[in-house]
Amino acid sequence: MRITKRIHITTAGEAPHSAAVPRSWVSTIAALWVVVSLYVAQSFVPHNVLSLPAQDTARTVATVAAPQGWAFFTKSAKDPVYEPYHSFGDSWKSVSLTPHAKASNAFGFDRASRSQGIEVALMLHQKNVKWTSCENSSTIHDCLELGAKKAMKATNPSPSPTLCGNAAVVEERPVPWAWRDLSPERHTPERVAVWSVKCP
Numbered sequence: 001m002r003i004t005k006r007i008h009i010t011t012a013g014e015a016p017h018s019a020a021v022p023r024s025w026v027s028t029i030a031a032l033w034v035v036v037s038l039y040v041a042q043s044f045v046p047h048n049v050l051s052l053p054a055q056d057t058a059r060t061v062a063t064v065a066a067p068q069g070w071a072f073f074t075k076s077a078k079d080p081v082y083e084p085y086h087s088f089g090d091s092w093k094s095v096s097l098t099p100h101a102k103a104s105n106a107f108g109f110d111r112a113s114r115s116q117g118i119e120v121a122l123m124l125h126q127k128n129v130k131w132t133s134c135e136n137s138s139t140i141h142d143c144l145e146l147g148a149k150k151a152m153k154a155t156n157p158s159p160s161p162t163l164c165g166n167a168a169v170v171e172e173r174p175v176p177w178a179w180r181d182l183s184p185e186r187h188t189p190e191r192v193a194v195w196s197v198k199c200p
Contacts, residue, residue, distance in 0.1 A: 040065070080173050080190060082120050085144060087166035092144045095162055112160070119158040120169055124193065128152045134170075134189035144168055147192040154195040164199040168192055 042052055043059040052058070086095045097105065097113035105113050123129075130152050134143035147168060156163055163169075172187035 077174060078176075080171050081187065082124070083170045083172055083187075084116065084120055084163055085140075085168045085170060086163065087144075087148070087168075092141055092168065095167075097162070112162075115158070115160060116162055119156070119160075119162060122157050123154065123163060123167075123195070123197075124169060126154055128154060129193050131171075131191045131193050133191050137189065140170055140172075140189045143170065143189045143192050144194065147194040151194040151196050154197050156197050156199045159200075161197075161199040163195075164197050166194070167197045168194040 039052060039055070039058045040062045042050060042055060043062040084095050085092045097116045099105075100113045101108045104110075130150055132143070132147035132150055134140075134146075137143035137146060148166070151166070170192045171190045173190055174187055175183050175185060
């Protein structure tokens with residue numbers, strides 16, 4: 001659409017005609033929307049070097065006017081992830097069914113990978129969860145071996161369990177973007193919970 005100085009008006013019983021629109025009106029309205037958009041965006045993004053006048057007050061108004069914010073559309077990339085593991089003899093292997101869109105999940109049509117997240121949450125919300133810190137472990141395997149010494153007995157309440165026998169969940173945090181060249185891994189282990197799981 002091309003912005004012009006005139007708009008066309010058509011009314012019943014009259015010939016079409018046009019009316020002049022002052023350029024200052026168009027410029028003022030455009031500038032107003034730019035300022036409003038900037039304040040709304042700045043109110044919801046993380047703290048940064050940009051600071052606008054009365055920004056804190058604007059956040060309250062923006063929360064009411066645009067309650068969904070940016071978090072409505074995406075999950076924070078800094079949040080920890082919980083990776084399920086199973087012991088196979090002397091080694092631990094990830095039994096995560098994600099990503100959801102891979103071929104083994106029928107490119108997202110098989111919902112088993114979704115239900116595994118619920119299963120992990122159910123295991124972590126039991127009363128006998130005992131976390132072991134990975135602070136002194138150089139690898140996930142070392143942390144799992146350390147946590148296995150403190151394994152607790154548990155029952156998996158999931159109707160379709162994937163964690164049975166010697167199982168564990170590792171809490172991992174994404175490697176910050178600024179440190180991406182310092183580590184070959186995408187995630188670093190924070191802590192681990194290990195169980196001897198009985199499945200129904």
